[in-house]
Amino acid sequence: MEKEEKALQELNTLVKKRKWKNRLSVVLVVVIVIAIAVVSLGSYIRTRQTDSQENMDAMGFAQNMNGNIPKESGMVMANGTTSVGIKAVTFEIDFLEDTSLYVEKVHLANGDSVEAGDKYIKFTEESITDARKELESTALSAQLAYRSGQILDGESRLQAKYTYDTAILESQFAKQVYDNTITQLEADYAQSIKTYEKAQQEYQEYLERVQNNSFYDDYDIANLKKAYEEAKELYTERKEYWEVTDDELKNGSSETVGTAGIMTLSGSVGDGTVPNEGADEETNPQKDTKEEVESKVESGEEQTLPKEEPDKEISIPNASTEFADLSSIGRQANQDSQNERKWIIKTINLLEQEVEEAEEKYTTARKEYEAEIASAELTLQKLLNKVETAREDYTDAQISYQKQSLNAKTVYETSVARGKTAQDDYDTQLTSLKDSLDRLLDAKKEAESNLALFEALVGDGYLYTEESGTVLMLMAEEGKALVGGSMIFAYSNPELISVSVSVSQEDIAQLYVGEAASVVISDYGNYSGVIETINPISSSNSRTAVSYTVTVNLQGDVSGLDANLTASVVFGAEGPENVSFEERESGQGAMPTDKTFDGEEDKHGQSGRTDQTAHDTQN
Known part of the structure; x- marks a missing residue:
């Protein structure tokens, strides 16, 4: 208290x-x-x-x-x-x-x-310290800003030089760029016209095919059908003529040859030519190709055995020699008949393949024809849409050509004008950069001057008369x-x-x-x-x-x-x-x-x- x-x-x-x-x-x-x-x-x-x-x-x-x-x-x-x-x-x-x-x-x-x-005024130490910190901070900020300004000034000068060089180059090549642009625009425009005309032509041609019902002829249905029927008829005829069974076709060869088969083969016992003894398929192969077989079949050539001459007398020297010769001739005849049968089966197989191919072509064309008939309306609509799209592209290309031509002309004139003023613009830019840097320098000097004035006037905390x-x-x-x-x-x-x-x-x-x-x-x-x-x-x-x-x-x-x-x-x-x-x-x-x-x-x-x-x- x-x-x-x-x-x-x-x-x-x-x-x-x-x-x-x-x-x-x-x-x-x-x-x-x-x-x-x-x-x-x-x-x-x-x-x-x-x-x-x-x-x-x-x-x-x-x-x-x-x-x-x-x-x-x-x-x-x-x-x-x-x-x-x-x-x-x-x-x-x-x-x-x-x-x-x-x-x-x-x-x-x-x-x-x-x-x-x-001395006539004393300031508080706290306010002097705070003021000094502010001025030092301001001086430091101004110094950093000036350094940053120097870096930016250098970059800006490089950019200004680049802009100047670019303007000069664009001015020099402005005419060439303009001509190239116009040429490209004309090419694009011509291509759009060509595409539009082609779309119209495709639509008109297909429309005529629909209206004239020419798809049957376009897909060659009649000829393919005829070719198929002829191939099938030839196959059936030869198969029946040579008495070829399905098992033979399936197995691809025949182990035994019947009497009828032997009678239809050439090179039998009564033939004047006797193959060498011991000849087999490998030594005397049938080398007929598919084309040769088809040619022979189509020409009606047949290999048949010659008829026997009953009135001709055969002299038999002796029993042992005759038996040996007959045995050899029998083996050769059997071998020849087997080779001939193989050739016949091969021929029938080739004819069967031709039938299948002709049938496939005919069937495929028939399906495509039917599909074409079924989708004709849709195809017409697609072609019509294609025509409309091509027409729009053509219209857009026409408008784009006009716009881009004007734009190219503007760019050309602008480039030429910039080339004429490039030096003045460059000098103006350099002057502006110098002014900006000078302002930063002035701000730096002012901040330093303010700090120096502060220290000179009240640095010790007093004002003097x-x-x-x-x-x-x-x-x-x-x-x-x-x-x-x-x-x-x-x-x-x-x-x-x-x-x-x-x-x-x-x-x-x-x-x-x-x-x-x-x-x-x-x-x-x-x-x-x-x-x-x-x-x-x-x-x-x-x-x-x-x-x-x-x-x-x-x-x-x-x-x-x-x-x-x-x-x-x-x-x-x-x-x-x-x-x-x-x-x-x-x-x-x-x-x-x-x-x-x-x-x-x-x-x-x-x-x-x-x-x-x-x-x-x-x-």
Whole structure:
């Protein structure tokens, strides 16, 4: 409890101190404002008291003086008052995106005098660390992006070169490609016409066959049937004539030969030719081919045994020799009859095969004919569909030919045009790639520059003053973040002295920002200056007349000058350095005067000098 009470007391004490500090700051600001107002009011009263009787004379004097300067000389003279420069210090770190810099402590207060290099703000270490990480990450990302950009730039340059070469080649061969394309299109179109005509012809021919019932002749049914019947008739006749049994045909040979068979064979006992003894099938084979057999059969040739001659007498030498000869002749006759029978069976087999082949051809043709008749309607429909498909293909080919021809012509013209602009397109692409890479390089340099600026300004956690002066207004607060580009504080800088004068619309065209000017200040001497700003203002005496406020910054040592000093400014001349102030007072110089006034009144009725003083005080 005691610790809590003690903590509460300390907290109350801090709050009271903070309140008193805030009150003191407010009081100090109020005091400064009152002081400035008093000074301005006193200056205004003195100016009105000392200058009210001489305003008209001063205005006439200025007019006479301007009248004494020839217009063709290009010189313009005006009078005004000096003011002490007020500089606003802004926070230059305006490139942080995800983090902010928070103020931990403010080392300045309103009214403090500072020298260049003084610490005036301390940031929290955490915010400094976070900001540094963000900037380092941004710099690293920019560096990686630039490296990737370099790689991409190289690839893109190769691609651009490839595109350029391709465009040149396509331009060179565009005519040949166009001619080849047209030739191919014409060939495809001609083929579609040929296919369509062929489909029409097939349909018409088949339709005529259906209408004329020419399938019977197309399949040659009559001839095949006749050939089959003739082959079968010949087979039956020969089989019956030679008395060939089915068993013989099945076995392919005959072991025994009957009397009828022997009587129909050639080369029997009564024949004048006797085969050699011991001849068999292998030594005397029947070499007749199928064609030879068919030829013999068709010609009606038959092998028959010669008739016996009963009247012929046979001499028998002796019994033993006759018996041996008869035995030999019998064996030979038996062998010859067997060979002859084999030949007959072989012939019948060949005739049977011919019958089967003729029957198969006839049966197959008959089936195909019947199938053709049955499917004629379906075949007609298929052929008609084929015609329709070919017609559609022909129509599509015709349309495609027209389209592709136009497309080929467009491609040809485009290729030629690209070839003409290939170099310009290539150069443009290279320029674009260079710009892209330069942007990445600029982003990389900017990120590195931001990091370097951050380290230079607040790398150690502090902000330092750049110039000496007196603090007039402090905007930074402890515990709050500083926003980039916002004002931190403003202070007066006695080393900056400027003169504000009013120039008419007729003469303002001769002046420009940055132009040199000569300034004469009574009792202080001559100074050189440079035009800083030119701002238009409306005159209080006329709605149409316009004059311009020209601000001139004095150069050189201005440490002895104060605000609200009367000054004469000459534009467009080398300056009045050779004319002394005493000569001007005595009327011997180019600008004789003992006092200069700003004769132009502002809209509140104050003199230009007093209005400028009030303006300087407000700023």
